Amino acid sequence: MNLRWVVGAASLLAAIGAPAAQAFTPPRSSVLLNKQFAQTSFLHMGPPADPSAPLTEQYGEGSRKYRRTVYTHDQWVKHRSSDRFVNNLRTLFQSGIYKQVGREVFLTVSIAVSVCVWNALVGGYQDFSGAMHDPVIQESWAMKVGLPMEAFNLLSPSLGLLLVFRTNSSYNRWDEARKFWGLNINHTRDLNRMATAWYGNQSEWDGTEFMEKAYPHYKVPIDPIERQYLLGQVSLMTWAFVRSMKRHLSPPEEDENDFVSEIKSRLAPEQADALIGATHRPNRALYDLSVAIEKLPMHFVRKNAINVNLSIFEDTLGGSERLLSSPVPLFYSRHTARFLASWLLLLPLGLYEPFANSWNHAMMIPATAFISVCLFGIEELATQLEEPFTILPMQGFCDKIRVNCDEIVSWAGHGKDKEEAEARALEVERSYEHVAKLQGAARALEVERSYEQVAELQSAQLKEEVNKLENRIKRRSSLKDRLSPVGGQVQRALS
Incomplete structure (x- = not known):
């Protein structure tokens, strides 16, 4: 038995x-x-x-x-x-x-x-x-x-x-770590999607007038080159965060050299040096991402919605550190x-x-x-x-996030942004032309009115001169009438 x-x-x-x-x-x-x-x-x-x-x-x-x-x-x-x-x-x-x-x-x-x-x-x-x-x-x-x-x-x-x-x-523990990286993947896409879709939209949702009246709200002309650079920075800093998080959770002997090489190959020299030299690299990458988001031309309500993702990144980072440090x-x-x-x-x-x-x-x-x-x-x-991070394909996650974010910010509305920018530029140009025409018409009307005022002034002066002349003639005529009897007496006396 x-x-x-x-x-x-x-x-x-x-x-x-x-x-x-x-x-x-x-x-x-x-x-x-x-x-x-x-x-x-x-x-x-x-x-x-x-x-x-x-x-x-x-x-x-x-x-x-x-x-x-x-x-x-x-x-x-x-x-x-x-x-x-x-x-x-x-x-x-x-x-x-x-x-x-x-x-x-x-x-x-x-x-x-x-x-x-x-x-x-x-x-x-x-x-x-x-x-x-x-x-x-x-x-x-x-x-x-x-x-x-x-x-x-x-x-x-x-x-x-x-x-x-x-x-x-x-x-x-392994499942929780995998879910943390799943959240990273989801919210990096979400962040770049919102940044791309809302770029340049500065609607006054709360009634605050922070745009000049020269432009209607959400009609600010977009510079395609500046747009490409600013959104590219958002995508780049998003990747830098997840890549720094991967390095933060990996053994130094396995990942340090690859991390330094990848960061220097993609980031500007001053950005790369600041990130590599930081004591806590993921925090530095999140700070750089916050700065990149702050530079986007959009309403602050939309920026707040985008920054919610950064708080989620902080949570996934903190949760991963907890798993790594607490067996x-x-x-x-x-x-x-x-x-x-x-x-x-x-x-x-x-x-x-x-x-x-x-x-x-x-x-x-x-x-x-x-x-x-x-x-x-x-x-x-x-x-x-028990320690899940050295068996999770974190490098694959980082590469996937990089490709997805770069693709999202390159969409440019599938060509609509370019057309919209050209339409806005044309609209502004036409507005300037219209203003110039109105200003020219106003000046012409002002000159015409000035001429009318001059003519009226000249007419009034002429009438005044005529009146003066008539008054002089009348005075002379009156004086002549008064002197006529005296002249007759003088003539009789001489004769």
Whole structure:
């Protein structure tokens, strides 16, 4: 009965462990990203193809960069293929997880072999022909070793709960890290989409008059060259942030040189030097992105909507730093490892009697190896998943973000922006022409009115002169009339 329980438990653990192991054994023929995204040699989906590669690159810490999996439709078809069981069994001895726990499995198998040999020496053994032989060691102190299987039966549920919690907590950490980068991808697209669509739109949503009255609102002429530069800066600083975040979460020896090279190749020298020399590079990149957004000609309400994405970037960055700096509590993971190691190292003592029907109890050796591979493999999977950033394809995410953002800011409204800019420029030009015509007409009218005023003034002056002349004539006539009698008297006196 105990033997059946052990075999059933081993089968169940193997069924549980195989899918988990497959998650770390991606197809060799897979393609990580499109060629336009691939930028570094760290974007592979399997162990190195070169058989002469050192063992440290084939499994263990050095193999983590080959586990950065990104699936496409072809990989999903292969993933759910009916041949997946055969393929997984065929690559059983190529699994890096199983190679990683090889020393632990070897130790448990060695104990199982030692138990079989010792008990055969002190309790008798059966040769290949089936004949039984007396013990080789017949001293009084020489006794067969073993433990009751009931002890392992009682501890199995507790060990299972510990392993389940350990694996689930590690997977949740990986899933949370992947969601953080999913948010980065989504909101980088969102940020650049809004910046591109709202560029130059300065509508007065709140009634505030911050534009001169010379132009109707949202009719400000757009300079295509300036637009291309400012939106290009937004796209560039967006990529610089996610690339800095990737470097911030990656080992320096793996990514520092590539990071410096990529930043210097894309950013202006002063921007690149400031970013590379910053103590906290993602924060510096976010600051540069904020400055680039602030330079965009648009209403401040729209700028506020764009800046909401930067707060989300801060959250994803802070969450990633939390995962990187805070592992599963060490006392929990250490106790689980110690419990598991003790249980498996003592397991051969419990399996000796259940395999009494096999030749010299020898079947307990492969059973011990199988159970050890499954259980040690589960614990190894949890340990590998606990720190997710060196197995996430962050470089692929950064390259994808770069291509998407550059494409979005290059749309220019699919040609509408250029037409709109030309129409606005023509409208402004016509406005200036219209103003000039009105000003010319006003000046002509003013001159005409000036001429009329001059003519009226001249007419008034002429009338005044005529009146003066008439008055003079009248005065002379009156004086002549008054002098006429006097003249007659003088003439008579002279005569």
